[in-house]
Amino acid sequence: MPELPEVETTVRGLARVIEGARIARVTVNRPDLRRPFPPDLVQMLTGAQVIGLGRRAKYGLVHIDRNATMIFHLGMSGRWRIDPLAADKHDHLILETDAGSRLALNDARRFGSVDLVPSAELDSFGPFAEMGPEPLGDAFTPGTLRAALAGRISPIKQMLLDQRVVAGLGNIYVCEALHRAGIRPDKAAGRVSKASLDRLVPAIKQVLTESIAAGGSTIRDYAQPTGELGYFAASWAVYGREGEPCSCGGTVERMVQGGRSTFWCRKCQK
DNA sequence: CACGATACCTGTAAGC
DNA sequence: TGCTTACAGGTATCGT
Numbered sequence: 001m002p003e004l005p006e007v008e009t010t011v012r013g014l015a016r017v018i019e020g021a022r023i024a025r026v027t028v029n030r031p032d033l034r035r036p037f038p039p040d041l042v043q044m045l046t047g048a049q050v051i052g053l054g055r056r057a058k059y060g061l062v063h064i065d066r067n068a069t070m071i072f073h074l075g076m077s078g079r080w081r082i083d084p085l086a087a088d089k090h091d092h093l094i095l096e097t098d099a100g101s102r103l104a105l106n107d108a109r110r111f112g113s114v115d116l117v118p119s120a121e122l123d124s125f126g127p128f129a130e131m132g133p134e135p136l137g138d139a140f141t142p143g144t145l146r147a148a149l150a151g152r153i154s155p156i157k158q159m160l161l162d163q164r165v166v167a168g169l170g171n172i173y174v175c176e177a178l179h180r181a182g183i184r185p186d187k188a189a190g191r192v193s194k195a196s197l198d199r200l201v202p203a204i205k206q207v208l209t210e211s212i213a214a215g216g217s218t219i220r221d222y223a224q225p226t227g228e229l230g231y232f233a234a235s236w237a238v239y240g241r242e243g244e245p246c247s248c249g250g251t252v253e254r255m256v257q258g259g260r261s262t263f264w265c266r267k268c269q270k
Numbered sequence: 271c272a273c274g275a276t277a278c279c280t281g282t283a284a285g286c
Numbered sequence: 287t288g289c290t291t292a293c294a295g296g297t298a299t300c301g302t
């Protein structure tokens with residue numbers, strides 16, 4: 001999926017087109033993604049004005065003037081297409097604005113989701129209720145991370161993917177941040193030194209910030225809503241680079257943790 | 271409760 | 287050219 005930087009660039013792209021606009025027409029091409037669409041989705045969106053966009057972790061938020069918020073998740077393969085030139089069989093939900101723009105939520109694998117909640121109840125929306133801090137927020141510090149990891153024996157890689165520890169990281173940026181901080185991905189989370197966590201937190205913030213500035217990471221089907229590519233993939237130091245040289249002179253390796261690929265360098269990650 | 275395995279779904283690339 | 291297999295940005299759920 002789209003991890004945090006890709007959702008952030010998606011939300012910014014959508015905002016340019018729908019913030020302040022009224023949704024004139026809603027088309028639902030299938031009844032569900034991972035979950036069924038909310039039964040009142042079409043009724044609530046049709047005629048509503050979009051008053052603002054937002055993001056929580058990897059979820060995009062579309063606030064409308066009916067005290068409601070549409071929450072979308074892009075799963076592994078989701079993306080919004082703005083004014084697509086042609087229809088695609090995976091365009092599942094289409095919004096048309098009164099200004100004539102078309103927005104298509106496209107998701108081949110359908111691991112994504114769309115929910116609708118009263119805006120006042122956002123914090124109690126299921127997935128948000130137990131979520132950890134935003135990695136780019138002030139509440140995410142070496143101290144809070146250290147407290148969250150205390151006593152945990154799972155590998156640090158897997159703990160960073162746990163949205164209850166920190167919310168918004170995915171496979172790519174966890175690999176990249178651990179590499180930047182020089183930490184072995186399979187080290188028990190509770191045994192990562194304070195000095196390492198002091199490097200890890202800024203490494204996470206930097207890699208996310210740099211990726212957002214580059215427009216995210218384009219892989220396969222991810223693109224910003226406008227169709228522009230995200231260029232951060234060119235900056236990956238380890239992700240997807242098995243067998244290639246690491247900048248330290250070592251070699252990037254791949255291992256499997258929790259059924260997912262981890263890319264790392266044993267020479268500079270200890 | 272923590273943790274690992276599995277399921278969900280389609281597309282693409284690699285291997286034979 | 288098929289056909290088969292492995293793998294892909296995530297998360298929910300179900301075992302142990």
